[in-house]
Amino acid sequence: MSEKKSIMDYETVALDDEKNALVIIDQTKLPGKMELLELTKQEDIWNAIYLLQVRGAPAIGVAAAIGIYLAAREIKADTWEEFYPQFTRAREYLDSARPTAVNLSWALNRMDGVCQANREKPIEEIVRMLHDAAVEIRNEDIWVCKSIGEYGLSLVKPGNGLLTHCNAGKLATVKYGTATAPMYLGQERGYNFRIYVDETRPLLQGARLTAFELSESGFDVTVICDNMSATVMKNGWVDAVFVGCDRVAANGDTANKIGTSVVATVAKRYNVPVYVCAPTSTIDLGTPTGDDIEIEQRSAQEVTEMWYRKRMAPAGVKVFNPSFDVTDNDLITGIITEYGIAKAPYTESLKEIFSKKEAVKHK
Ligand code: MRU
Numbered sequence: 065m066s067e068k069k070s071i072m073d074y075e076t077v078a079l080d081d082e083k084n085a086l087v088i089i090d091q092t093k094l095p096g097k098m099e100l101l102e103l104t105k106q107e108d109i110w111n112a113i114y115l116l117q118v119r120g121a122p123a124i125g126v127a128a129a130i131g132i133y134l135a136a137r138e139i140k141a142d143t144w145e146e147f148y149p150q151f152t153r154a155r156e157y158l159d160s161a162r163p164t165a166v167n168l169s170w171a172l173n174r175m176d177g178v179c180q181a182n183r184e185k186p187i188e189e190i191v192r193m194l195h196d197a198a199v200e201i202r203n204e205d206i207w208v209c210k211s212i213g214e215y216g217l218s219l220v221k222p223g224n225g226l227l228t229h230c231n232a233g234k235l236a237t238v239k240y241g242t243a244t245a246p247m248y249l250g251q252e253r254g255y256n257f258r259i260y261v262d263e264t265r266p267l268l269q270g271a272r273l274t275a276f277e278l279s280e281s282g283f284d285v286t287v288i289c290d291n292m293s294a295t296v297m298k299n300g301w302v303d304a305v306f307v308g309c310d311r312v313a314a315n316g317d318t319a320n321k322i323g324t325s326v327v328a329t330v331a332k333r334y335n336v337p338v339y340v341c342a343p344t345s346t347i348d349l350g351t352p353t354g355d356d357i358e359i360e361q362r363s364a365q366e367v368t369e370m371w372y373r374k375r376m377a378p379a380g381v382k383v384f385n386p387s388f389d390v391t392d393n394d395l396i397t398g399i400i401t402e403y404g405i406a407k408a409p410y411t412e413s414l415k416e417i418f419s420k421k422e423a424v425k426h427k
């Protein structure tokens with residue numbers, strides 16, 4: 065008899081070369097239903113990103129890289145002059161799906177770089193190189209998260225209580241996750257963490273996704289409402305907060321799921337360290353501060369109706385629904401990247417992280 069598959073057996077985001085399709089887990093159906101989507105058209109990939117069927121900064125980047133490769137395959141062109149404007153239109157279109165997670169434009173720009181660097185080559189070959197670049201972006205994400213996990217694990221001890229917000233887990237990346245990477249690696253080494261998961265209103269990424277993947281993986285998980293973090297921290301149950309991010313500005317201000325800055329503010333009050341787990345693909349040195357980060361606004365219906373049997377807020381009431389907030393850099397104890405841990409002053413330390421990245425690249 066075949067064993068029931070767990071969420072860990074599925075790939076969050078992958079390229080199926082036989083079907084020429086982007087394959088994703090439809091995260092809007094979790095945890096109730098495990099459904100894979102096979103997407104081939106740019107419009108469907110745009111929608112999947114916008115609707116959060118695929119979500120989380122690194123996973124969005126990988127989906128976009130695969131998406132632009134699939135779009136490039138469909139372009140009918142014999143010359144670069146015919147090809148490139150169509151490629152650019154598709155790239156800009158995919159880039160418009162969500163504004164805050166910089167991984168989306170990071171991945172698309174990287175694909176654009178591959179395209180431009182090979183402009184002298186036949187179109188067929190450019191498309192082949194785009195294929196390889198998309199696969200490389202996907203595969204890179206695995207070691208990036210693992211490395212973040214190792215650095216993160218060095219900051220905690222067996223038996224610790226860890227709190228996380230939103231889903232920066234396997235479902236937001238290719239494997240391991242970012243904020244969950246120290247948890248998964250610790251679990252492999254018998255750390256027995258206690259994990260507190262904020263439910264994460266309004267879309268419940270914590271309750272639906274993080275609690276799901278961590279429970280399936282055998283962790284000791286406790287879901288709390290977003291307004292309970294002060295209680296668990298005051299009780300002394302939390303030794304560290306690990307969160308992901310959608311864009312880190314040059315000064316360390318960090319955009320992540322709405323509510324992250326509340327958690328960080330409370331953590332400071334109770335002397336709990338806050339670690340932002342950030343692949344360098346999520347660090348945007350071109351954005352000076354958090355004030356320069358565009359925050360996605362989403363529909364009022366997510367707040368007033370989505371999870372209720374009947375609408376909860378009075379008809380016609382005003383709703384404010386920013387999808388992300390910015391945690392000020394002084395609330396962040398460290399930014400954990402795949403090249404090491406950056407500490408304040410971040411304007412200096414983040415630059416050093418990128419110098420290290422360059423040095424490794426040219427070794
Ligand atoms: O709106 P979402 O679900 O895409 O938001 C996701 C987050 O805020 C994550 O914490 C972030 O993307 C980091 S994922 C490793």
